[in-house]
Amino acid sequence: MRTVAMFGLVVALGVLAIGAERKWITGTWGEVTTTRRMVDFGPGSSPFGGPGSSSPSMRAMADVRHFVIETDQVRLELEDTVSIRRRSIEVTAGTPVTFAVDKKTVYVRDADGTEHKLRVVKKTDRAGKAGGPG
Numbered sequence: 276m277r278t279v280a281m282f283g284l285v286v287a288l289g290v291l292a293i294g295a296e297r298k299w300i301t302g303t304w305g306e307v308t309t310t311r312r313m314v315d316f317g318p319g320s321s322p323f324g325g326p327g328s329s330s331p332s333m334r335a336m337a338d339v340r341h342f343v344i345e346t347d348q349v350r351l352e353l354e355d356t357v358s359i360r361r362r363s364i365e366v367t368a369g370t371p372v373t374f375a376v377d378k379k380t381v382y383v384r385d386a387d388g389t390e391h392k393l394r395v396v397k398k399t400d401r402a403g404k405a406g407g408p409g
Contacts, residue, residue, distance in 0.1 A: 299373050302345055303370070303371060304342070304366050304367065306341075306342075311338055312337065313334050314334065314335060314336075336359055340354065341396075342355070347401060349399065351374075351376070351397075351398055352395070372384075380395065381393045381394075381395055
């Protein structure tokens with residue numbers, strides 16, 4: 276029992292350390308939109324089985340939220356897929372945002388400091404070069 280508690284403490288400290296290592300940047304929320312579409316999830320949504328795989332996919336209607344964050348150096352287009360009528364983060368265009376970029380993921384802090392994970396769809400440098408989500 277003591278070993279399990281110690282392991283839990285080590286994992287928790289590791290997670291906190293990862294969050295502390297992020298380079299936090301300040302930007303401004305841009306356009307925010309929501310569309311509704313069918314999404315695949317569950318065991319069949321993974322490409323591990325390859326074409327013709329016999330594992331059944333599961334589908335459901337979901338809200339796909341699109342966000343834009345802008346700074347002097349970059350414009351990020353982000354996406355978050357959530358259950359219908361569920362909001363992962365409340366956003367108002369034109370307000371400041373604190374965020375950190377980690378490859379194809381952006382972590383955003385809301386007003387009370389809670390972190391939310393969003394997927395990078397497109398990254399555009401202000402110099403005019405467009406890049407993929409990397």
